[in-house]
Amino acid sequence: MLFLVRMDVYVPHDLPAEQANEIKAREKAYSQDLQRDGRWPHLWRVVGEYANYSIFDVASNDELHQLLQGLPLFPFMKISVTPLAKHPSAI
Numbered sequence: 001m002l003f004l005v006r007m008d009v010y011v012p013h014d015l016p017a018e019q020a021n022e023i024k025a026r027e028k029a030y031s032q033d034l035q036r037d038g039r040w041p042h043l044w045r046v047v048g049e050y051a052n053y054s055i056f057d058v059a060s061n062d063e064l065h066q067l068l069q070g071l072p073l074f075p076f077m078k079i080s081v082t083p084l085a086k087h088p089s090a091i
């Protein structure tokens with residue numbers, strides 16, 4: 001199942017830089033593991049925003065929820081999810 005996911009990141013300004021950098025490093029490693037195993041095939045920055053559009057390829061809604069909830073930046077994100085179906089004109 002494919003999902004389009006938008007993540008908007010709001011790291012609090014009063015979070016110490018060292019702590020923020022440690023969370024971002026864990027986020028990078030977590031996302032790269034999922035990219036390598038094929039469940040996060042696209043990760044694109046939104047130009048000019050601390051946000052991304054991602055495509056996830058997972059087996060179920062529950063699996064996606066679990067993956068998103070495990071993001072180290074999850075507490076600092078607004079996430080929107082759009083389930084994708086095959087377009088009849090797609091070749």
Ligand SMILES: O=C(O)CC1=CCC(=O)O1
Pocket residue numbers: 007009027028029031043050051052073
């Ligand atoms: O920077 C972001 O958009 C948040 C994020 C998702 C995966 C990652 O490495 O950073």
